[in-house]
Amino acid sequence: MTTRIHNFNAGPAALPLEVLQEAQAELLNFNDTGMSILEISHRSKAYEEVNAEAEATMKELLGLGDDYRVLFLQGGASLQFAMIPMNFLTPGKTADYILSGSWSEKALKEAKLIGQTHVAATTAEENYKRIPSLSEIQLSSNPAYVHITSNNTIFGTQWAEFPTFGDIPLMTDMSSDILCRPFDASKFALIYAGAQKNLGPSGVTVVIIRKDLLENNPKTIPTMLRYETHAKNDSLYNTPPSFGVYMISRVLRWIKANGGLAGIGEHNTAKAKLIYDAIDQSGGYYRGHAEPGSRSIMNITFRLPNEDLEKAFAAEAAKAGLGGLKGHRSVGGLRASVYNAMTREGCQALRDFMLEFQRKNG
Ligand SMILES: *Cc1c(COP(=O)(O)O)cnc(C)c1O
Numbered sequence: 001m002t003t004r005i006h007n008f009n010a011g012p013a014a015l016p017l018e019v020l021q022e023a024q025a026e027l028l029n030f031n032d033t034g035m036s037i038l039e040i041s042h043r044s045k046a047y048e049e050v051n052a053e054a055e056a057t058m059k060e061l062l063g064l065g066d067d068y069r070v071l072f073l074q075g076g077a078s079l080q081f082a083m084i085p086m087n088f089l090t091p092g093k094t095a096d097y098i099l100s101g102s103w104s105e106k107a108l109k110e111a112k113l114i115g116q117t118h119v120a121a122t123t124a125e126e127n128y129k130r131i132p133s134l135s136e137i138q139l140s141s142n143p144a145y146v147h148i149t150s151n152n153t154i155f156g157t158q159w160a161e162f163p164t165f166g167d168i169p170l171m172t173d174m175s176s177d178i179l180c181r182p183f184d185a186s187k188f189a190l191i192y193a194g195a196q197k198n199l200g201p202s203g204v205t206v207v208i209i210r211k212d213l214l215e216n217n218p219k220t221i222p223t224m225l226r227y228e229t230h231a232k233n234d235s236l237y238n239t240p241p242s243f244g245v246y247m248i249s250r251v252l253r254w255i256k257a258n259g260g261l262a263g264i265g266e267h268n269t270a271k272a273k274l275i276y277d278a279i280d281q282s283g284g285y286y287r288g289h290a291e292p293g294s295r296s297i298m299n300i301t302f303r304l305p306n307e308d309l310e311k312a313f314a315a316e317a318a319k320a321g322l323g324g325l326k327g328h329r330s331v332g333g334l335r336a337s338v339y340n341a342m343t344r345e346g347c348q349a350l351r352d353f354m355l356e357f358q359r360k361n362g
Contacts, residue, residue, distance in 0.1 A: 006346035009324035010153060010299065011176065012196040014341040019250045037246045042239055050246050051235060057252040061260055062185040062208065069214070071207040071227065072235040072245045077175045077194040080205060081107040083225055084147065084171060084190065085114035087217045093144035096120040096168075098137060100159075101128045101152030102330060103173055111147075120146065127331075128155040130294040134163055145169040145189065151177035153197070154328040156301030156335065157294040162187055169213065177298045178206070179255055180340060181265035189213055195244055198298075198339045200251050204244030255340065264340055271338050271347040272297040278354045285358045289331050303333035310334060313357055322350055 007014040030037040031046050040047055055070040062068075073079070089095045089111060097108040099122035111117045118140035121132035131152075139146065146165050151158040153176040162183065164170065169189030178193040185191065189210045196202035207227065214228045223229050229237050235245075255264055276295060279286040279302050289301040304310045310333050314326045327335040338347055 003321075005321045005323045006342070006349055007323050008336045008338065008342070008346075008350070010197070010328070010335060010337045011194070012202050013198075013324075013337055013339050015200070015247070016251065016254045016341045019247065019254050022250055023247060038243055040242075042236055042242050047242055048236075050242075050249050051240070054245050054249040054252060055234075057249065057256060058206065058208065061179060061252060061255060064185050064208070067211050068185075069209055069211060069231045071209065071230045072240055072248070073205045073207055073230060074203065074241055076202070076205055077103070077173055077192060078106070080173070080192040080207065081110035082114070083227070084145070084192075085111040086221050086225055087227055088169070088213070089115040089117075089144050090218065091115070093142050094118045094140040096139050096143040096146045098122070098132055098146065098148045099124055100131050100149050100157060101155045103153065103175070104147070104149040107147055107149070107173060115144075118143070127289075128152060128157065129289055130291040131157050131159050137163065139165060139168070143168050145171050147171050147173075149173045151175075151180075151296050151298050153299050153337075154301075154330055154335075155289060156296045156299040156331070157290045158296035158298065160293065169210075176337075176339070177296070179252075179261060179264065180268050180298055182261040195248055197337075198341075200247035201244050204241040204248065206248070251340075267344065268297045268338070268340065271342060271344055272300060274344075274347045274351045275300050275336055275338070275354070278351045282354070282358055282362075285362050286354065289333070298337065298339055300336040300338060301327060301331050301333065302335075307332070309361060312361070316357065317350075317353055320349075320353055322346075322353055325350075 027036055033040055033046050058070045085095055094116045095111045096118045098120050099105055120139050121137045123130055123132050146168055150172045164187050171190040172188055174191050175193045176197045178198050191208040193206050195204045209227055214231050258264055279288050287303045304313055317325050325334050327333045336350055
């Protein structure tokens with residue numbers, strides 16, 4: 001392969017070319033230190049600036065003020081599945097989970113190890129082809145928090161509008177759609193995301209947490225697993241995933257330069273429309289997994305008339321420079337992950353390929 005492909009990988013996923021080029025250009029000598037960002041102390045001024053900029057730009061893009069902190073942690077979104085109940089699921093309370101896919105199931109599984117849980121709504125019986133409607137949600141009598149998965153990476157569904165439950169803290173796994181569109185971040189007490197889909201490389205997890213949640217947590221939790229520890233130390237309690245945080249700071253600059261969440265949201269909506277239109281206008285040749293009202297603008301899942309055609313589609317697409325389209329086994333078929341860094345040209349190329357494939361094999 002002599003050129004870059006259109007990369008539809010689900011995660012780790014494509015990063016903006018401009019950011020990769022910037023990282024390449026300053027890899028050997030970061031900010032006149034005479035060293036790579038990979039080689040400097042996390043206690044140095046140069047790194048502290050990167051860390052502070054990443055937090056400040058994240059809050060700026062989300063429109064959040066002094067009542068929130070942004071933490072850069074390790075252990076992936078999967079460790080957040082456990083850290084959330086460890087820190088907030090106290091005796092006498094129930095943790096309420098809305099199940100909309102495999103990742104929410106995994107989050108619930110960890111909470112069950114810690115305390116009492118409740119499934120407030122689920123669309124499991126429909127193979128998660130839609131997000132539960134607001135009228136289906138039934139909370140427990142004393143929830144510590146409500147947990148949702150904003151975008152279901154595997155099934156290709158996404159909350160169109162977020163619910164609120166008064167004073168009950170709302171927490172969300174935004175691993176696969178953080179910063180993909182404008183939304184009211186202040187509705188959430190906690191937002192977390194593994195970086196490797198929409199923010200940067202794997203190895204760093206972003207946690208956006210409302211400050212009042214940092215008080216009154218059980219003191220029996222190991223130090224590294226307390227949000228309070230990381231907030232007090234500006235994510236520098238121990239050696240942070242410094243290269244990952246650096247990459248995030250550059251991706252955040254890139255989002256800002258591209259119109260912030262409003263600009264990126266328009267870009268993503270137009271991109272997704274190209275592919276959904278190809279599905280809807282195929283006369284049933286391509287069938288979307290997600291119900292139209294629950295469709296994700298980040299992960300587009302679809303099937304072909306049979307599995308042989310699906311295999312041929314993925315293989316021929318790869319030859320044409322469209323990579324990573326094979327779907328997840330729980331849905332089958334194809335999945336196009338079109339995160340922020342996926343270009344409009346990439347989506348156009350996929351749409352053209354879909355039309356051509358149907359013309360030849362339909
Ligand atoms: C990828 C993904 C995860 C898992 O993230 P890790 O960082 O690998 O732990 C969790 N939730 C969602 C929604 C994801 O897309």
